[in-house]
Amino acid sequence: MGAHAVGTDEQDWAGLAAEARARLVREIEASRAWAADPVWREAFARVPRHLFVPYYYVAGPGGHERRWGESPDAAARERWLRGAYEDVPLATRLRDGELVSSSSQPSLMAQMLAELRPADGDRVLEVGAGTGYNAALLAHRLGDDGLVTTVDLEPEITEAARCHLAAAGHHPVVVTGDGARGVPERAPYDRIIATCALPTVPRAWLAQCAPGARILTPLATGLVVLTVRDAAHAEGPFLGTAAYFVPLRGTGCGPDAPLPDLRGVPARAREDDDFRFLLALARGRTGPREAHALWERAGRPPRERYGVTVCDGRAWAWLDDPRGPHRWPLPG
Structure with missing residues (x-):
């Protein structure tokens, strides 16, 4: 199993975890995922991902x-540990063969957190607690667990996230509830980040944001970053990155309709990721x-x-100009 074989020696185990985590940090750094805010390097170097994915x-x-x-086979445990630090998403919960929760790809998480740009003292709401790993990264960055709130619909997910966070030494507020409704009792927020796909921007989030907040x-397979003007107005562009997440479960967040029949569209466009994003x-x-x-x-x-505007109870996506001719209304 190599020089760092997993056995009963806890020092060897810790060394293997540290080696794997350092390699992951180097990979993320090479991808320039946190170029917008390099402070995230320390968070990824310090927070142990394996504690959040026991399986x-x-x-x-x-x-x-x-x-x-906890496999009785040492080689299997080593595969688990090394796999926990690969720069890939990890499926953590399946239901009838369908993915219902996962730990996102670390480099994508790093880019999202860097683009969120939280500052010292900011209050952050995370929608989609997942394993708790993202909340731990936020808590480490902010240096105050009390500034972080994370919410998920299913009690077994929030209970597991709470346990994982405690094992890593973090205790942010973990709430069981509908993420589309936010967590009003913990508002106002300076930053809101979702780690699940939504069909629109919930209006409740704007009402729970401080002026100038960032969402x-x-x-739609992308990542949109909105600046909040007030409880009724927010606007901002998409990042250039493709992003595919498990859908948010809760009020008004059913699955999207399938893509339409593409017959009559040139084959080159049918396979183009940018065209499929527009669809x-x-x-x-x-x-x-x-x-x-x-x-x-x-x-x-x-x-x-492309971008998104929320204004006076309406929301729409747009190409190039929020008030230009190419606009598409978003649900609700």
Whole structure:
């Protein structure tokens, strides 16, 4: 099993974990994921991801393999530990073969946290507690667990996150509830970050934000960053990064409709990620051929040319100009 084989020696175990974590940090740094805010390097170097994934599932030709940190087989435990520090998402909960919770890809988490740009003293709401790892990174960065609130709909997820956080020495506020409703009793927030996909921007979040707050949420296979003006107004662009998350479960957050029939759209466009993002953003409101014609006329725009506006109870996505001709209403 190599020089760092996992056995009964806790010092060897800690050394293997530290080595794997250092390698992950180097990979994230090479990707420039935290270029917008390099302070996150220390958080990823210090917070032990393996404590948040005591088991996870790896897809294979014969189904899902369960990797477990308490396996009686030393080689299996080593595979679990090394896998916990790979720069990949880890499936942590399956229900009837369907993924319901995961630990996101660390480099994507790093980019999202860097783009969130929390400052010392900021109050942060995380929607989608997951394993608790993201909340631990936030708590480490802010240096005050009490500034971090994380919410998830399912009690077994929040209870597990609470246990993982305690094992890592962190105690942010973990709430069981509908993330689309926010957590009003802990408001106001300076930052809100979602780690699950939403069909729109919940209006409740704006009402719980301080003026000038920043919201970062997955939407339509992208990541949108909004600046909040007041309880009724927020606006901002998408990042250039593709992002695929487990959907938020709760009020008004059912699964998206499938992509439309793409017959009649050139094969090159059908497989283009930027074109498929436009389809996801305008889903059900612009036909595939019309969307393709727009995409070609606009010069095949990447994600960062799109944005979202919330204003006086309405929300819409747009291309290039919030008040321009290419706009698509968002639900609710």
